[in-house]
Amino acid sequence: MFDGVDPDRVTVAVSGGVADVRLARPDKRNALDPAMFSSLVHAAEGLRTLSGVRAVVLSGDGPDFCAGLDFTAFAAMRSGERMSSQVSLPPADGPAKATGQRAAFTWAQVPVPVIAAIRGNALGGGLQIALGADIRIVAPDASMGVLEVRWGLIPDMTGSQLLPELVGRDVAKDLALTGRRISGEEAVRIGLATRTAEDPLAAALEMAREIAGHNPFAVRAAKRLLDGAGRQDLETGFAAEQDEIGALIGSPNQVEAVTARFEKRDPVFVDP
Incomplete structure (x- = not known):
């Protein structure tokens, strides 16, 4: 639908004013590679100006939302290489400049509500992409975590700035400094997610259709x-x-x- 969106990474379908956007790499748990980063940015950029879109649902194909960075990225980091260097994007028009930041924050820049439907793993960069949504509906048994510290890193896809807004500074430090995983139920309790649903995608689409009305x-x-x-x-x-x-x-x-x-x-x- 949009230039720069690889359908093997992200799909976009619009019906009744609702854009159904899905990370489409289920065999790799929707892990983030250069094509996924690029496709996420281009999909959100396209939706920002697409007439007739009144709400967006962001989810992942298969059992997971997004398990974070592709393992090949961590191997490359040992030699100092950053995955962002492999991605070519048009100039940014907002506060997020780095590729990873844009893949997450560009969803916050979409002028209509964005609802993330999360099941399975939403880890590291995957969780930070979900932070770009306005509302997060999660499965009770979803697994969510800020895992970067386990790899000797910090959350650099807007998470260090947006996470404290949702859960408070102390809880954000708890998550970022330990790298512990939490369930969807705990995510709701601490304010990281909006509410739980046994079928997050169905619940998100229902909410999106209501908003679109x-x-x-x-x-x-x-x-x-x-x-x-x-x-x-x-x-x-x-x-x-x-x-x-x-x-x-x-x-x-x-x-x-x-x-x-x-x-x-x-x-x-x-x-x-």
């Missing part, structure tokens, strides 16, 4: 505001809130939302 301008505005909360001062945040509500009230989609509720029918919205 709302005013897409309101959904995007809510994501912008909530992403800014805690990252800017209150005066700026309150002013942004008023700017967003001012643009929504009386707009065609907002009028349609009200009219449809009074008429007890499904609304028909215009996409950005």
Whole structure:
């Protein structure tokens, strides 16, 4: 669907306003190699401007979400080589500049909600990709962990900055400094995941379809505001809130939302 996306690494299918994005390397537990990094970035970049997309579901084919870096990358590190040197990408337009950072954070830059559906392993870089999502629905027995310290490394795919926002600084240190694995149930308890589901993909698709039924301008505005909360001062945040509500009230989609509720029918919205 998008230039630069290798279908042997990532697939994208759009239906009913929902983009179903899947890491497509199940025989390797969806491990990250140069083609996977490149495909993740190009897929998210393409979705940022694709008309008609109102929500995104990000998951992995097979039993795992993503088990982290391909083992060949660790072997190459012994000679000082970085996998990112093998990936050619267009210039970045946000705070994430390194290839690994972009593969994770570019999902946060998609203007519509991104829901990660996680089962099996979400480890190391795989977990950090999930941090780029707005919502994480996990299987109770999923295995999640910040494993980089076990390889003599640190989480360098935005994890050092985004993880503390979710779980707090002390819990983030617990995870990053021990490299311990946690279950999906514990991930929810500590705030790393949103909720559990026996079938995370089905639950994520159901949520995405529900979101896709709302005013897409309101959904995007809510994501912008909530992403800014805690990252800017209150005066700026309150002013942004008023700017967003001012643009929504009386707009065609907002009028349609009200009219449809009074008429007890499904609304028909215009996409950005």
